[in-house]
Amino acid sequence: MLLIKNANVDGKGVLSDILINDKGFYQEISTHIDETSILGCQVIDVKGMMAAPTxxxxxxxxxxxxxxxxxxxxxxxxxxxxxxxxxxxxxxxxxxxxxxxxxxxxxxxxxxxxxxxxxxxxxxxxxxxxxxxxxxxxxxxxxxxxxxxxxxxxxxxxxxxxxxxxxxxxxxxxxxxxxxxxxxxxxxxxxxxxxxxxxxxxxxxxxxxxxxxxxxxxxxxxxxxxxxxxxxxxxxxxxxxxxxxxxxxxxxxxxxxxxxxxxxxxxxxxxxxxxxxxxxxxxxxxxxxxxxxxxxxxxxxxxxxxxxxxxxxxxxxxxxxxxxxxxxxxxxxxxxxxxxxxxxxxxxxxxxxxxxxxNPDEKYGIEVGNCADLNIIDANNVQEAFRTRASRPYVIKKGKIIASFQRTATLL
Ligand SMILES: [Zn+2]
Incomplete structure (x- = not known):
């Protein structure tokens, strides 16, 4: 199980917790999911970053x-x-x-x-x-x-x-x-x-x-x-x-x-x-x-x-x-x-x-029952994601974290 806390789903400004089951599908999406009741659950707190389908x-x-x-x-x-x-x-x-x-x-x-x-x-x-x-x-x-x-x-x-x-x-x-x-x-x-x-x-x-x-x-x-x-x-x-x-x-x-x-x-x-x-x-x-x-x-x-x-x-x-x-x-x-x-x-x-x-026949998007292919994107909304070509700290396919892209620039 993977629990993503405080995700701004599709950049709409509402924070949700997203629970993904072991088969890689969205099991629950709601304002608060208590991880203590879920055995062996990996938890990531994305602190308000966008979550969007891959x-x-x-x-x-x-x-x-x-x-x-x-x-x-x-x-x-x-x-x-x-x-x-x-x-x-x-x-x-x-x-x-x-x-x-x-x-x-x-x-x-x-x-x-x-x-x-x-x-x-x-x-x-x-x-x-x-x-x-x-x-x-x-x-x-x-x-x-x-x-x-x-x-x-x-x-x-x-x-x-x-x-x-x-x-x-x-x-x-x-x-x-x-x-x-x-x-x-x-x-x-x-x-x-x-x-x-x-x-x-x-x-x-x-x-x-x-x-x-x-x-x-x-x-x-x-x-x-x-x-x-x-x-x-x-x-x-x-x-x-x-x-x-x-x-x-x-x-x-x-x-x-x-x-x-x-x-x-x-x-x-x-x-x-x-x-x-x-x-x-x-x-x-x-x-x-x-x-x-x-x-x-x-x-x-x-x-x-x-x-x-x-x-x-x-x-x-x-x-x-x-x-x-x-x-x-x-x-x-x-x-x-x-x-x-x-x-x-x-x-x-x-x-x-x-x-x-x-694939016109396949379901897509962050919704309960769909396959959990999603990105966590370090932006508040889609125009910010485009503007900064934002970091994507977690690329998730079928519930598994498979990649991470970090854009860093530091003023010294
Ligand atoms: Zn071509």
């Missing part, structure tokens, strides 16, 4: 992480350049190398309080299934600290990358959890549509959720997002399909964009914008590409919007820590969320909205 990160690329530790090539500034650089890296993947880097990436995310992560793994005729084998090995090695979902991700396209269609089926057979897609990689619009069709049929065959990078471009004529919303409605898959990035919609004219967003709302498609892609989408003319979707409008329309890390130190992105308070803070700036109420919206995007995309 973060959920639904968009990673662990097969690629840390490949730029020695720096990126100085000429790499556009998304297109980054993709070319990654081709060379992928051709040289080994299972051991991918496994080692993925474990490091998972641990880095967990240390900051994330215990549920969805990672994409490239499936194409350069990486073949080597990246997948490495990431699946990393998933097994870290299963006690992290629930990892693996997306079979055809980064290079399916129909313009010979052999990928077959590899996608093999990836699902090998144990990929989610059918992924990248329709914008196809040469022809008709192939982009067939690409989306194939992903939906893979998901149906293997009974999985869908998570595609959709319209990740600056092309105002990309139309895969609306087609995905249409198929989601047609197949009754509300809540089970996630679109990643979805940047092209920011370039589309307002009346078309509103039509697509209304379809997304009706279809109940989750949207995951990855705010640090600000750095990725390239150096171009003013007004500069921001690489994020229409966060504010989508949120205001009631679409389930979440945000994630995406990449850590790879051919696309020199930075990235895996800390949701880092990419969440970037999100606050990007969406111009500058009030306590809108900071809460961004907080929801890195917690419960992400969880809804991760």
């Amino acid at each position: 973060f959920v990160n639904t968009h990673m690329h662990f097969d690629k992480c840390y490949t730029a530790l020695k720096g990126r090539e100085s000429s790499v500034e556009t998304l297109e350049d980054s993709i070319k650089i990654m081709h060379n890296i992928k051709r040289n993947y080994t299972v051991e190398d991918v496994k080692e880097r993925a474990i490091r990436g998972i641990k880095e995310c967990v240390m900051f309080g994330t215990t549920k992560i969805r990672t994409n793994v490239d499936i194409d005729n350069m990486a073949n299934l080597v990246g997948l084998e490495g990431v699946l090995a990393a998933k097994e090695a870290t299963k006690d600290i992290c629930d990892l979902q693996v997306v079979a991700f055809p980064q290079e396209g399916i129909f313009c990358n010979e052999g990928t269609e077959k590899l996608m089926y093999e990836a699902m057979e090998m144990g990929a959890d989610i059918a992924g897609g990248m329709p914008a990689a196809e040469y022809l619009d008709e192939h982009a549509r067939q690409h989306v069709d194939l992903v939906f049929s893979l998901a149906e065959k293997y009974g999985t959720l869908i998570d595609m990078h959709i319209d990740q471009s600056k092309d105002m004529f990309d139309r895969s997002l609306e087609y995905t919303a249409f198929l989601t409605m047609k197949n009754g898959l509300g809540g089970r399909v996630t679109g990643g990035h979805c940047t092209s919609i920011t370039y589309q004219n307002q009346s078309h964009a509103i039509k697509v967003m209304e379809m997304l709302k009706k279809a109940d498609v989750n949207i995951c914008t990855n705010t640090q892609v600000l750095a990725i989408m390239g150096i171009d003319q003013e007004p500069r590409t921001r690489g994020v979707t229409r966060i504010r409008e989508m949120v205001d329309m009631g679409i389930n919007v979440c945000t994630a890390q995406d990449t850590i130190c790879d051919g696309f992105h020199l930075y990235g820590t895996g800390d949701p308070l880092d990419y969440g803070l970037v999100g606050c700036y990007t969406a111009q969320y500058n009030t306590p109420g809108t900071a809460q919206i961004m907080w929801d995007m890195i917690t419960k909205n992400s969880m809804r995309a991760f």
